[in-house]
Amino acid sequence: MTPDLLELAVVIPTFNERGNVATLVARLDAALAGRNWEAIFVDDDSPDGTAQAVRELARLDKRVRVIQRIGRRGLSTACIEGMCATAAPFVAVIDGDMQHDETKLAEMLDALEADDTLEVVIGSRFCEGGCTGEWDSDRVAKSAFATRLSRRVLKADLTDPMSGFFMIRTGIVRQMVPTLSGIGFKILLDIMTASPQPLKFAEVPYVFRTRTEGESKLDHVVAMEYLIALYDRMFGKVVPVRFAMFSGIGALGAGIHFLILGVLFRMMALPFVAATIVATVVAMTFNFFLNNALTYRGQRLKGAKALWAGWVSFCIVCSVGAAANVGVAAFLHNVQHGDWRLSALAGIMVAAVWNFALSSRFTWGRY
Template structure:
């Protein structure tokens, strides 16, 4: 039987939901030749093993287990590019999306070649957000308004993670995708060289019954990062902006630590050394958690090696900063503002480039 449809399911710690979702897909897609590709970010709860066990008796079920990589968007990209089916859908593994809508999505694409994409929407007539509280509704509305500024399209639910697209369309746009954060639909729509033609179908968002939500403050930050990157990333890379912002926060930490140790009676030189190490440690862990979340170092050994590498890189960057600033200060005959800013800029670029290569490039690939 010719393969009609692939369902990509990005998962992390969803072992309890996998059998339920497979059963639900089997019911919803009766009459279709389909496959489900579960893309698992090496879940510690053994999600991939649960999928493999089902796949032993059901050839429609596949698993891609990613080692050393995390992120919903990149998981979706890999899954969508791993099928030969002409249509590919993305659905969450937590059963909050309504799988019964999939046949209507497929019918819409099969019935009109002018449509590239069908989106499950919570905000068109007939759709709903289920048990969301007022705070989450307000946050979603704000995120939707921000998205529309980037999209410039009349789309009611640009934050939707439930959609179906023609496989050749997504493969064509894949090299342009950012793969940042949780909002792969927004990524696809903004990366397409020409506007994609879409329709929205209503569904009601369900309440999670098994497992824990992955939504947190970092997910919200990644969404803002993705918007920034689409608007300004070609001018100043978003990762460099985050690295620099954390560096600025580290400068405040440095001054606070310096003041504290001086108050405790320490000498200036020793207090400066301690404050510098405190600031470097602060910067390292915050960058590991935010800037390089997709390459995050885990485990004591990886963290210690990464911290040593980061401190070494930043120490050389500090020398470059001071050296350039001192040179320009002498050249300009005592004017200090521009030399200081130039030194800071050179130090920031040095630290970013070298830590990306040697700290999170070298050690990040080994981390599990």
């Protein structure tokens, strides 16, 4: 490699990692001594000022820069943006929480430069010499279960397909971008499953460190996003994952709808149409907040003002579906005098497609 040419970009997706920025760059400087590299922080508009901390450091070190994303969130999409923003022939992904071993980067780069057929080098906690550090037995068991699930979609026998620490040829990523789902936190799994042909890989063992600054991003939503990513790879071409999520939440909303309708109509003897209207509004509110938290997590509305405006927008754009819901249910109940639950279900089904199409475009799509 010519000394003056950029060799490697290190992409660091961040959210509330201000305290780790300077330390991580200093460690990269030591680990990649003698190599031409750049660090690209991709920050999801962290409220703790992570992006500003990177800017302050970048004034002193031209190898450092930041992409501050406004209105967009998600580790996988952050990695994709960062990997497409460099001219370096090789790009690495490493977490900003100091838990990945940056000293392995030089070994990864050497491996890719030495073998033109090698396409990706993966930091593994589970191959010989690797370790999960201070993980408790519960987390180890969950990781093992997730790994077994991933083998249903993988085209390679990786020991650590859940790894977020790897290095790849940049050109390969650019070619794959249109086929990447960008869902969840497992960008490596996304890349390995999106490739039309199995990628040639090597694994480098490392010991997973304990976080010293900031807070872990692992939660139940992250676990759910992993399952969503697997679903997308297995069935997404048949039923788009977002519609599947929206429909699943709609099914829960239907349960709420039936519960409220049953109480008001059967127990309190409220007229069927009035009971249906109340049940529809309650179910719609339930669906809005759950979709905001899950289906549209990357575009979710935050703050009382945005939530209120979003709820109003959601109700307005779904008004056609809600009117159809009430109208169809009332018609079937009054004309056919059938089971009230079947009448309600018919109304819900008519509204479902309208709700998804209109809310995707006008409630969350405009932000």
